[in-house]
Amino acid sequence: MIEVREAVRHFAGRTGLFSADRVVRAVDGVSFNLESGGVLGIVGESGCGKSTLGRMILGLLPPSAGKILVDGQDLGVLDRRERARLIQPVFQDPFSSLNPRQRVREIVGLPLAAQGALPAAKQRELAMDMLARVGLPDAMADRFPAQLSGGQRQRVAIARALVLRPRIVVCDEPTSALDVSVQAQILNLLADLRKELGLTYIFISHNLAVVEHVATEVAVMYLGRFVEHATADALFADPRHPYTRALLASVLTAEPGIPIPDVGLGDTYPDPANIPSGCRFHPRCPMAIDRCRSETPIPRSRDGRVTECLLEA
Amino acid sequence: MKPVLEIANLRVGFSDGTAAVRGISLNVLPGETHCLVGESGCGKSVTALSVMSLLGRGAKRSAEVMRFHDRDLTRMSDREMARLRGDKMAMIFQEPMTSLNPAYTVGSQMAEVLERHRHVSRAQGLDRAAALLGHVGITAPGMRLSQYPHQLSGGLRQRVMIAMALMCEPELLIADEPTTALDVTVQAQILRLLQGLQRQLGLALLLITHDLGIVARMAQRVSVMYAGQIVESATAEALFAAPAHPYTQGLLNCVPIPGKTPRDQPLGSIPGVVPRIGAGFIGCAFRDRCTHATTACSGDIPRRSVAQHHETLCTMAPS
Ligand SMILES: Nc1ncnc2c1ncn2[C@@H]1O[C@H](COP(=O)(O)OP(=O)(O)OP(=O)(O)O)[C@@H](O)[C@H]1O
Ligand SMILES: Nc1ncnc2c1ncn2[C@@H]1O[C@H](COP(=O)(O)OP(=O)(O)OP(=O)(O)O)[C@@H](O)[C@H]1O
Ligand SMILES: [Mg+2]
Ligand SMILES: [Mg+2]
Numbered sequence: 001m002i003e004v005r006e007a008v009r010h011f012a013g014r015t016g017l018f019s020a021d022r023v024v025r026a027v028d029g030v031s032f033n034l035e036s037g038g039v040l041g042i043v044g045e046s047g048c049g050k051s052t053l054g055r056m057i058l059g060l061l062p063p064s065a066g067k068i069l070v071d072g073q074d075l076g077v078l079d080r081r082e083r084a085r086l087i088q089p090v091f092q093d094p095f096s097s098l099n100p101r102q103r104v105r106e107i108v109g110l111p112l113a114a115q116g117a118l119p120a121a122k123q124r125e126l127a128m129d130m131l132a133r134v135g136l137p138d139a140m141a142d143r144f145p146a147q148l149s150g151g152q153r154q155r156v157a158i159a160r161a162l163v164l165r166p167r168i169v170v171c172d173e174p175t176s177a178l179d180v181s182v183q184a185q186i187l188n189l190l191a192d193l194r195k196e197l198g199l200t201y202i203f204i205s206h207n208l209a210v211v212e213h214v215a216t217e218v219a220v221m222y223l224g225r226f227v228e229h230a231t232a233d234a235l236f237a238d239p240r241h242p243y244t245r246a247l248l249a250s251v252l253t254a255e256p257g258i259p260i261p262d263v264g265l266g267d268t269y270p271d272p273a274n275i276p277s278g279c280r281f282h283p284r285c286p287m288a289i290d291r292c293r294s295e296t297p298i299p300r301s302r303d304g305r306v307t308e309c310l311l312e313a
Numbered sequence: 314m315k316p317v318l319e320i321a322n323l324r325v326g327f328s329d330g331t332a333a334v335r336g337i338s339l340n341v342l343p344g345e346t347h348c349l350v351g352e353s354g355c356g357k358s359v360t361a362l363s364v365m366s367l368l369g370r371g372a373k374r375s376a377e378v379m380r381f382h383d384r385d386l387t388r389m390s391d392r393e394m395a396r397l398r399g400d401k402m403a404m405i406f407q408e409p410m411t412s413l414n415p416a417y418t419v420g421s422q423m424a425e426v427l428e429r430h431r432h433v434s435r436a437q438g439l440d441r442a443a444a445l446l447g448h449v450g451i452t453a454p455g456m457r458l459s460q461y462p463h464q465l466s467g468g469l470r471q472r473v474m475i476a477m478a479l480m481c482e483p484e485l486l487i488a489d490e491p492t493t494a495l496d497v498t499v500q501a502q503i504l505r506l507l508q509g510l511q512r513q514l515g516l517a518l519l520l521i522t523h524d525l526g527i528v529a530r531m532a533q534r535v536s537v538m539y540a541g542q543i544v545e546s547a548t549a550e551a552l553f554a555a556p557a558h559p560y561t562q563g564l565l566n567c568v569p570i571p572g573k574t575p576r577d578q579p580l581g582s583i584p585g586v587v588p589r590i591g592a593g594f595i596g597c598a599f600r601d602r603c604t605h606a607t608t609a610c611s612g613d614i615p616r617r618s619v620a621q622h623h624e625t626l627c628t629m630a631p632s
Contacts, residue, residue, distance in 0.1 A: 011464070022456060045496045046468025092467045092494065095408040137586055146369070147327075150407040150490065151353025173467065176493040177407065179523040180567040182353045184580035191579070206468075206496045209568070213580065250497035252526030254568060256549040260504050260530050269499075271452040 001036040001168065001200045002057060007066035009052050022273040026052040028224030029066070031299075034217075036167075037194065039201040041215030041232065043208060043247065047272065049224045050204045051092055054170045057202060058089050070168065084111055088161040092172040092204075094153040098145040104131070105141040108159045115164070130159040135185050150177040158186060162193065170202045175210060187214055208251050212236050220244045223270050223280045230305035240307045242285050279310060287311060316340035317485050317517035318364065321378035325359050328371035332590050333359045335541035341485065343515040346507075348528045348549075350521075350564070351538030352587060357521045358407055360538075361487045364519075365404050366394045381485060400430040403483035405491045407521075409470040413462040419473050420458030426480040445476035450502050467494035475503060482514060489521045504531060525568055529553060534622075537561050540590050540598035547623040557625040559603045597627065605629055 009027040027049040034040045042050050055061040056068055059075030068075070075083060088111075091097040098107055109127040112118055118126075131141055134155040145153055154177045161169055171190075175183040187210065193199050205211050211218060211232070218235045220228040220243060228241040239245045246263045265284045270276070276283050282292040289311070297310045318341040325334040334356040341347045349357050363374045364386065379386040381402055389397070398404075406412040414422055423445075424438025443454040449472040451457055462470055471494040478486060486507075492500040504527065510516040520531060528535055528549060535552045537545040537560065545558040556562045563583040585602035588594075597603070600610040609628040617630040 022453075043496070046472075046494065046499050047466040051466060093408060093410050096410045135586055137589070139589055147329075149354040149358060155353075173494065177353070177490065177523075179351065179353050180525065180564060181583040183523070184567045184582035188579045188582065206494070206500075208497065247497055250501045252497070252501070252524070252530050254525040254529045254553060254565075256529040256532075256553050258530060260501050260508070262501065262505070263498060265498055269450050269452045273453060273456065 002034040003069040005067040041211035041218040044221030087168040088166040090171040094157045130163045319380040323376040341517045346518040348532035355538040356541045403478040405488040407489040487519045545625045
C-alpha cells in the first residue's frame, strides 16, 4: 500500500544573519513497505523527522531524494479530490489546522463538499454522524474552534479526516490532547474502521502504550532514520537497539512514589544539522564502543526485523 | 505553609450559557505539584486561564478567593495582571501555536519577556534564552533562536514555550499539558528540570495532564475534575490506591497497560458523554454514566471526607 525507498528531506536552517547556511537533515534515508490494512506506529525523539516523513507520505512535501509510492502511484500525479479519497491527515497541532472562522459542522463537511457529488443534506448527515462517532455532542457542531477545549478540537480534526472514509490515514499524535477515556474511545473507533473498511494507518505517537496497543508494526526513528523496525509484539517484548531500550525504560508507569527515571542518555541532544560520524546515536549510547565512532551501521535484517546497530551483528 | 495560589469557589460561565467551571477550590503550596486531571472539556484549561485572567470577552468569572501569595487576583487591574503574568506567575499553554507569535523569531519572543519584566538589554535576554533552551534539551540554540515557530517540530515548539515560561524564574507555574509533544526521554528530562526548580526555588506547580504516569510521579496532591467540578481530591498515593469517586475509578481503568491489556480488544472506556451543563444544573453530573447511580444522585451532593486529606463529591462515599 505504501512503499518508501531511501526517502530524504533536507531543510536549510540559518544560524544567524551573517553565518553560513546549515542543512537540517530532517529525514535521512528511510525505507519501508506497509501492507494494506497494516498499522505502522512511528515513535522517536522529538525533532527526529516523524512529522516531516508523514507530510511526505501525504504528498504535502516533496522528498529531496528517494521515492514514495502510495497504492502504486506517485501522489504528485493525483488531483486533490482523488488524493483526498485515498489518504487523509490528522495533524499534530489541531489549533493551527482548523479554520478559526468556520463552524465545526462546516469544517467536518468540507471534505465532502469538495468532492462535489453529494447533496447538501446528505453531507450534513454524514458530518453529524462522524461527529457523534468521535464523541462530540450535537451542540458542539455550531461552535467555532476557539470555543472548544483542546481535546474537542482534536476530535474535530479526526472527524474531518475520517468523514470521506479514505483508505489511508496519517495520524500525527492523534490522541495527545485527549484524556484516557476519550482516547480509548477514539482508538476503538480507529480499530473499528480498520476492521470495517480495511483502513491502513501511519500512527505517529509519543505514547508507547498506545502504539503497542494499536500498531501491527513499529518503527523507531532517531535523527532522520529508522534505527529499528519490527512487529509490535517483537519490538516491545525484545527491544534490540539501545535507543529503543532507553525509550521503553523512560515510560512513566502510574506508580506513585517512584522517581522519574534517568536512563543515562545524557543531556546533550543531537543536532540534525550536524549529524555525528559513525553511528549517529553513539555520543549518547550507553553501550557505545570505539567502532561506533567511526563505522556507519547498515540496517541488518534478522528474524524478520531490521535493526541499525553495530552491536547487533 | 502558606499557599502560593489559593482558589475558593471559582465559577466561570460563557455567554452561550455553558457553565464551564462550577465552584472549584484548590491550593498550591510552595515547592508542591498539584495535578489537575479530568475528562476532555471538563474545565481544566478554563480554570488555568481564569487564574491568569486570560479568558476571552464572552466569559464571566467569579470567585470567593483567588490569591497569589497575598495579592487578590480578583481585584487586580489589567495592567497589574500584565505585569505579574510571565514574571512571578507563568503559564505553559496547551497548544504552543496559540501563544507563540508566528511573525517573530523564537529569540525575539523569548528575549522580549525578560526585557519587559526585567528591563535588561536584548543581548542579555538572548543569552538567558539560549541558556534555557539548553536546559530543556535543545541543541544548537543559536540556530533555533533565529528560527520562526513554523520551522520547529511540535516538540521543539513545546520546549520553547516551557523555556519562555521560565525566563523570569516564576514562583507559580501553571502548565497545561506541557509534555504531550515530547518523547518519553525528553519528557523525563523536563520533569526532572521542573522538580529541580521546585527544590531549589520552591516553585509551585499546577500541572494539568491526562497522563496518569506523570500524575503518579510528579503530584503531591491530585484534583480530579468532572463537568466543571472537583469530584475528588487526594494525595497521589491515596488516589491510586483507593480512588473513591466512580469517575476516578473508571479513569484508572482506561489506561492501556503494556503486556497486560490485550491487543485486538477494545480498551476500557467510560460509555456515554458529559451532559450539557447549564447554569441551573443540580446533582451529580456523572450520574447518567455511573453504574452505581441512585435517585439520591439527582439531588444536592455533599462534599465528603473519606480519609484525612481525601475528599469526594459522591453520595456513595461514607459520611
Ligand atoms: N469561548 C468559549 N465559549 C463557549 N464555551 C467554551 C469556550 N471555551 C471553552 N468552552 C467550553 O468550556 C468547557 C471547558 O473547556 P476547557 O478548555 O477548560 O476544557 P479542558 O478540561 O481543558 O479540556 P481538554 O482536556 O480537552 O483540554 C468545554 O466544554 C468547552 O467547550
Ligand atoms: N519548514 C521547516 N523549515 C526548517 N526546518 C524544518 C521545517 N520543518 C521541520 N524542520 C526541522 O526538521 C526537523 C524534524 O522536524 P519534524 O517536525 O519532522 O520532527 P518530529 O519528529 O515530528 O518531532 P516532534 O515529535 O517534536 O513533533 C526539526 O529539526 C525541524 O526543526
Ligand atoms: Mg511532529
Ligand atoms: Mg484543555
